[in-house]
Amino acid sequence: VDYACTPEEVQQHFQSCGTVNRVTILTDKFGQPKGFAYVEFVEVDAVQNALLLNESELHGRQLKVSAKRTNIPGMKQYRGRRPNPFFRSRRPFIPGPAYYPAYGYG
Numbered sequence: 001v002d003y004a005c006t007p008e009e010v011q012q013h014f015q016s017c018g019t020v021n022r023v024t025i026l027t028d029k030f031g032q033p034k035g036f037a038y039v040e041f042v043e044v045d046a047v048q049n050a051l052l053l054n055e056s057e058l059h060g061r062q063l064k065v066s067a068k069r070t071n072i073p074g075m076k077q078y079r080g081r082r083p084n085p086f087f088r089s090r091r092p093f094i095p096g097p098a099y100y101p102a103y104g105y106g
Helices: 007-014 045-051
Strands: 020-027 033-041
Touching (some): 007 020, 033 045
């Protein structure tokens, strides 16, 4: 979206698709808009209608509309550490009692 767009203008643009629940325009850590927004609809069917507004113009700027990707449970499973062939594990040095030879110097 255009950097000067307000959430109300984005909501008005997508109002014809269905009931808009929320509009979120993302900003960086300085509060400047990043140039994209999320539009949440009440109805699931409204997403398909919103996809029809792909390449439409808002504030003279062409929009790219895509549906939010949903995470599939179980796709990212825990992968353990793979052994590194260049690093062989050694027993760590554990200091024991001090060793003094039986015979000293001198």
